[in-house]
Amino acid sequence: MNIRNNLNNLRQTLPDGCRLIAVSKTQPAEAIQEAYVAGQRLFGENKAQELVAKYETLPKDIEWHMIGHLQSNKVKYLAPFVHLIHSVDSFKLLEEINKQGVRCKRKISCLLQVHIATEETKFGFSADELKELITSGKIGALQSIEVVGLMGMASFTDDKTLIRKEFQQLRELFDSLKVAELPHNVHMRELSMGMSGDYPIAIEEGSTMIRVGTAIFGNRHYNQPQ
Numbered sequence: 001m002n003i004r005n006n007l008n009n010l011r012q013t014l015p016d017g018c019r020l021i022a023v024s025k026t027q028p029a030e031a032i033q034e035a036y037v038a039g040q041r042l043f044g045e046n047k048a049q050e051l052v053a054k055y056e057t058l059p060k061d062i063e064w065h066m067i068g069h070l071q072s073n074k075v076k077y078l079a080p081f082v083h084l085i086h087s088v089d090s091f092k093l094l095e096e097i098n099k100q101g102v103r104c105k106r107k108i109s110c111l112l113q114v115h116i117a118t119e120e121t122k123f124g125f126s127a128d129e130l131k132e133l134i135t136s137g138k139i140g141a142l143q144s145i146e147v148v149g150l151m152g153m154a155s156f157t158d159d160k161t162l163i164r165k166e167f168q169q170l171r172e173l174f175d176s177l178k179v180a181e182l183p184h185n186v187h188m189r190e191l192s193m194g195m196s197g198d199y200p201i202a203i204e205e206g207s208t209m210i211r212v213g214t215a216i217f218g219n220r221h222y223n224q225p226q
């Protein structure tokens with residue numbers, strides 16, 4: 001794998017207003033360092049412990065993005081430094097992030113994860129649950145968080161029409177919320193969608209952040225100590 005070439009090729013396809021999160025889960029620190037030297041500063045991880053361990057050993061100007069399902073009891077480890085939590089899938093989690101934000105005296109940026117795929121297993125709010133939460137006023141009471149947009153994962157399929165339809169649904173929800181009356185700490189700026197297999201479609205459908213792992217780093221190393 002030539003990480004530098006992969007990054008450069010990807011960057012050439014990125015339109016203005018769309019950023020690349022390099023998903024480094026299971027990859028060793030050396031691979032991240034290689035991407036860092038090639039200019040990459042935004043990295044995504046899906047496990048709290050692994051993210052913290054990498055934060056501690058790698059350069060401090062890296063922006064760390066939490067992209068995987070997050071248990072409430074792990075929020076405290078990320079709260080001091082995490083740049084953006086993409087995977088907020090319950091109000092309870094949002095409350096815990098707020099509590100830890102208060103403790104660390106920082107406002108923590110979050111995306112609300114929306115379930116757009118056909119698979120049952122993917123986490124996230126339904127469109128209706130999301131609208132209900134946002135209009136309920138419950139988020140406005142949380143002083144140490146800022147919701148900056150939405151995140152979604154399309155179905156794992158070769159059916160490009162279905163993938164596009166799912167991204168379009170998310171985009172339409174995002175656009176409808178953009179013009180809605182929102183709590184003071186909710187702003188629809190970021191739309192996190194697109195992975196190695198489907199990021200070109202996500203970009204066409206308006207993604208502002210693609211989360212790409214294997215197309216940069218190659219296969220994941222699940223057997224490595226983490």
Ligand SMILES: *Cc1c(COP(=O)(O)O)cnc(C)c1O
Nearest residue numbers: 023046067195196211212213214
């Ligand atoms: C692993 C992961 C990615 C990256 O997947 P690739 O197919 O390797 O690009 C993106 N988003 C989430 C939420 C992930 O868990």
